[in-house]
Amino acid sequence: MTDISLSQRILRISRRAALGCALAATLGFAASVSTGAAHADDEIVWGASMPLTGPFAKAGVLGEKGLRAFIGYTNATGGINGRQIKLIAEDSGYVPDKALAIFKQVMASDEKAVVFYGDSTGFSKLVAPELNDRYKILVGGTSFATDLTDEAAHPFQFMPGPSYADQIGILLKYISDNAGGKTPRVALFYSNTEFGRDPIASARATAAKLGIEIVEEIETKPAGVDVAPEVIKLRRAKPDYVIFHGFVTSVWPEVMKQSLQSGVKAMFMGTFWAMEPAIIKKMGPLADHYMGVFPYRYYWDQAESSTLQTMAAVTKAPYLPTYFVQTWFSGMIFAETIKRTLDAGKPLTGENLKAAFNSLQNWDTGGLIGVPVSVRNNSIPVGRIYKGNSATGSLDAVSDWIVLE
DSSP: OTTSOHHHHHHHSOHHHHHHHHHHHHHTGGGGBOSSSOOOTTOEEEEEEEOSSSTTHHHHHHHHHHHHHHHHHHHHTTTBTTBOEEEEEEEOTTOHHHHHHHHHHHHHSSSOOSEEEESOHHHHHHHHHHIIIIIOOEEEESOOOGGGGOTTTOTTBOOSSOOHHHHHHHHHHHHHHTOTTSOOEEEEEEESSHHHHTTHHHHHHHHHHHTOEEEEEEEEOSSSOOOHHHHHHHHHHOOSEEEEESOSSSSHHHHHHHHHHTTOOOEEEEOGGGOOHHHHHTTGGGGGGEEEEESSOOTTOOTTOHHHHHHHHHHOOSOOOHHHHHHHHHHHHHHHHHHHHHHTTOOOOHHHHHHHHHTOOSBOOTTSSSSOBOOBTTBOOEEEEEEEETTTTEEEEOSOOEEOO
16 A cells, blocks of 8 residues: 555545544544653654644644644554554744744654644744754644745745745736736735735735736734724725735724725735634625635535545534644645655655655645645645635635646
8 A cells, every 4th residue: 555645545444434433533632642651663753832822822722623633533544654643732822932942842852753833933933943953854834934935944844835925926816817908906915024024025026927016015013903094095006906914813804894985996815814714704795805815625615525524524523614624734744744755665854754745746635625736845836716705604716726836
């Protein structure tokens, strides 16, 4: 069975046989998390820092469940080449220094992890110097920061989807493809944070290349903003599209509300962290004026995704949020790179695992992403455009899968 991918091997196991094992594992996750006792020689240790408290605790708790669910399911269906995964996870509180301390604690213990899941862009950048020079293991996480696409500066890191610059690029490509011969007018609306400013320079360059006019750029605090003056700017600029970035649940819904009330006739767009359907359901009629980029299928789109069918069988959940899906997919990447390295008879070093990650070309994700994916520059530059639906509270696909070259 070494000639097929781990994801394919897992998904070929009958759902009936796997379900009972996986559910039992799901109920026993506490036993798989440890900070002390030595692990068995045949176990493969994964580390993680998760924001279970702090400003992003809700996303962190849901994300941790996704990672543990994948590990529990994989262990229940034979592990990785017969070896079980052991997870060592701690709460970071979304504090980069604390996340770094957790990483160092894991690496200093007898249970040295071969991969690590980090909680933020702050951690990803903070860990880079020592990761590159001393620890040299494979690190993924929540971040889609464009800086991480620099393989020379981040040789042991990856992101489970398109970078923020690529996400904006996918949105701009969709706008260009649907321009109908006109010159699209776009406003960029972003927070005054590293997160918010990340893709802006790239957005300007991509827009110029595609013949899109950037008619306004607005930068605000990520929360607690009086948006009325910014809405006036949008009304004067008369954009066809307004792209939000650098926010999660605050600021942009109010901007949409006031803009539409004041006569701004634009479609509003968002990126990954503002594409959770739970947010859309709260928007009411505003949802019909919102669309954005997301790299995966949503949980309800299970018909063409064996991966989502597996998630449903394991969890029996009526709905799984985007945070859960993202960490499950991160687990798939970790497991696939480990399997490929073991199949090649190589030790689980960071260099070998990263080479295995780079070998993911035309990789079948079990339909979680609707086309075979090929990694490039530490990322997976693929996404699809979804539009809000106020009648159903869902996000509906309005484009095919867009792959950036």
